[in-house]
Amino acid sequence: MTCPEPPAALAARRYLSWNDLTRARHGGRVQKISVAAGFTCPNRDGSKGRGGCTFCNNQGFVPGYLRECNDDIGLQINTGMRFLQRRYPETRRWLAYFQAYSNTYADLARLRLAYETALAHPGIDGLVIGTRPDCVADELLDYLHELSQRAIIELELGIESTDDATLARINRGHDFACSADAVRRAAARGLPVTGHLIFGLPGESRESMLAGAASLSALPLAALKCHQLQIVKGTQLANDWRRDPATVPVLDSETYLQLLADFLERLRPDIAIQRVGSEVPPALRLAPASSTRLAQLAPRLTATLAARNSWQGKYWRQ
Numbered sequence: 001m002t003c004p005e006p007p008a009a010l011a012a013r014r015y016l017s018w019n020d021l022t023r024a025r026h027g028g029r030v031q032k033i034s035v036a037a038g039f040t041c042p043n044r045d046g047s048k049g050r051g052g053c054t055f056c057n058n059q060g061f062v063p064g065y066l067r068e069c070n071d072d073i074g075l076q077i078n079t080g081m082r083f084l085q086r087r088y089p090e091t092r093r094w095l096a097y098f099q100a101y102s103n104t105y106a107d108l109a110r111l112r113l114a115y116e117t118a119l120a121h122p123g124i125d126g127l128v129i130g131t132r133p134d135c136v137a138d139e140l141l142d143y144l145h146e147l148s149q150r151a152i153i154e155l156e157l158g159i160e161s162t163d164d165a166t167l168a169r170i171n172r173g174h175d176f177a178c179s180a181d182a183v184r185r186a187a188a189r190g191l192p193v194t195g196h197l198i199f200g201l202p203g204e205s206r207e208s209m210l211a212g213a214a215s216l217s218a219l220p221l222a223a224l225k226c227h228q229l230q231i232v233k234g235t236q237l238a239n240d241w242r243r244d245p246a247t248v249p250v251l252d253s254e255t256y257l258q259l260l261a262d263f264l265e266r267l268r269p270d271i272a273i274q275r276v277g278s279e280v281p282p283a284l285r286l287a288p289a290s291s292t293r294l295a296q297l298a299p300r301l302t303a304t305l306a307a308r309n310s311w312q313g314k315y316w317r318q
Ligand code: SF4
Pocket: 041, 042, 043, 044, 051, 052, 053, 056, 057, 058, 100, 101, 102, 132, 158
C-alpha cells in the first residue's frame, strides 16, 4: 500500500533536497569552493587502467577562477571565496571541495598535507572529498573519521552505474560490488557518503536504472548526485559519437526528467538528492545540442513528480 500524500519532509519539492537539509542544519547556505591539489587518477596513469572513463574530461569540472592559481590551496580558497562571496553573500559555512580527478589517490602523508592545508584556512569549516570507490583504503577512512571529529567531512564516490556491464563498457575499472563495499566501510566510520550517478550511459536501460534504485537504497548512502549523460569534447565518448552518433544516444531533458522521476519513486526516501543534473560549459559540450539550465531542472523535476501525484520513495520497498 502507498500513502496518498508525500511525507511532510518531502512536501515542497517531492524529493529530499540535500541543500534544504544542510541549510536547516547549519542555519544558512553551505558553499563549496573547488580546490585542485594536483592529484591524478589511477584509471589514467596505468595503475588501474589507461585512457580514463570514456565520459571524462576533467576540464568540465574546473571552475574558471581556479586556472590562475597553480597548486596553491590557500590561494585557490582565497580566490574562490572572493568570487563566490559576491555571488552568495548569505553563505554561512565554507567547505573546500577536492573535486577533479581522484582526491584520495596519493600516499597518506601527501593527502594529510593537502587536507590539513585547506582546513587551516580560517574561513574553511570542512572538506568534501571526491574520489573513486577503489581508492579508499581503511587507513584513509580511519584518518577521515579522526578529522570528522573537528571538521565537517563528506566523501563523494563515483559510483556512476550499478550495472557491471555498463561499468566495463565505460572503462570504469571497478564494479558495483567495489562501490557498495566502499560506501559501507565509510558509513561504518560515521562518514556521510554521496554517490555520483550518471543516467543514460551506453548499455544502460530504464530497467537497469530502476534496478539500480533498489541496489542503492540498500546501501548506507547519505546522498546522491544525479547527472544526465552529456558528450564532452576530449573524451572517448566524443570520438564514438563523432564516428556514429547512434552508438551514443543522449537523453533529451524531458526523457531524462521522466526517468529520474521513475528512479526517485523507487529510491529510499531518506537518501538526500544533492544534484538533479549537470551543466557542461557549452564550449565543451558536443551533445545534446542544447541543454536545460541547471536552475530549471529542479523545478521541472518537482512539477513532473507533482503531475504524477508522486514523490521520492513512493514505490520503495525495504
Ligand atoms: S571520471 Fe574520475 S576515475 Fe574516471 S577517468 Fe575521470 S578522474 Fe579518473
